Amino acid sequence: QQQVKQSPQSLIVQKGGISIINCAYENTAFDYFPWYQQFPGKGPALLIAIRPDVSEKKEGRFTISFNKSAKQFSLHIMDSQPGDSATYFCAASKGSSNTGKLIFGQGTTLQVKP
Amino acid sequence: DTGVSQDPRHKITKRGQNVTFRCDPISEHNRLYWYRQTLGQGPEFLTYFQNEAQLEKSRLLSDRFSAERPKGSFSTLEIQRTEQGDSAMYLCASTRQTNEQFFGPGTRLTVL
Numbered sequence: 001q002q003q004v005k006q007s008p009q010s011l012i013v014q015k016g017g018i019s020i021i022n023c024a025y026e027n028t029a030f031d032y033f034p035w036y037q038q039f040p041g042k043g044p045a046l047l048i049a050i051r052p053d054v055s056e057k058k059e060g061r062f063t064i065s066f067n068k069s070a071k072q073f074s075l076h077i078m079d080s081q082p083g084d085s086a087t088y089f090c091a092a093s094k095g096s097s098n099t100g101k102l103i104f105g106q107g108t109t110l111q112v113k114p
Numbered sequence: 115d116t117g118v119s120q121d122p123r124h125k126i127t128k129r130g131q132n133v134t135f136r137c138d139p140i141s142e143h144n145r146l147y148w149y150r151q152t153l154g155q156g157p158e159f160l161t162y163f164q165n166e167a168q169l170e171k172s173r174l175l176s177d178r179f180s181a182e183r184p185k186g187s188f189s190t191l192e193i194q195r196t197e198q199g200d201s202a203m204y205l206c207a208s209t210r211q212t213n214e215q216f217f218g219p220g221t222r223l224t225v226l
Contacts, residue, residue: 032213043205043217044157089156093213099170100213101147104156
């Protein structure tokens with residue numbers, strides 16, 4: 001059972017453009033939604049995260065938009081740069097009172113063209 | 115560098131051999147996780163430790179897999195009688211009493 005669905009599978013954006021990656025979840029018990037960035041041969045690195053009590057969180061060029069009623073959240077990368085080329089994963093977990101294990105989406109490979 | 119280290123970074127073994135991986139979490143982190151990532155997929159949860167106690171194991175963790183975290187510090191993941199399907203990146207992550215998990219660089223296992 002796929003609890004977190006991510007789209008698109010791959011994305012090509014011109015330098016300076018906006019990259020948008022979407023995720024949908026099924027389990028309403030999820031209460032923590034992070035985004036991770038992964039370069040080839042490296043472990044995932046935490047980019048930004050949100051909890052369902054807010055609809056948007058911004059950190060630098062990265063913004064998470066969260067729609068609790070639709071059970072969807074998205075990552076927006078503003079002014080995309082070639083250095084942003086990587087694989088991005090959304091994830092969800094049930095909170096620190098539980099084990100906190102992360103359920104990941106399938107990933108989106110982003111290519112930013114110069 | 116997140117401060118989580120894993121050793122070895124790469125392991126090539128023959129089918130049927132046993133392998134052991136080590137993870138050293140960030141020192142003040144009491145929660146430790148193991149995940150497995152196959153090519154083109156997101157990481158999948160394997161097991162979770164709070165201090166030295168193993169509190170959850172995924173159904174993915176067959177009886178050939180065992181994990182330990184003696185004294186609540188470093189952790190080891192052992193795979194016995196490796197199979198070609200075990201080839202993957204094995205990732206370790208740690209955190210304190212929050213959800214912010216910090217991942218190590220992973221151990222890439224290739225089973226020939």
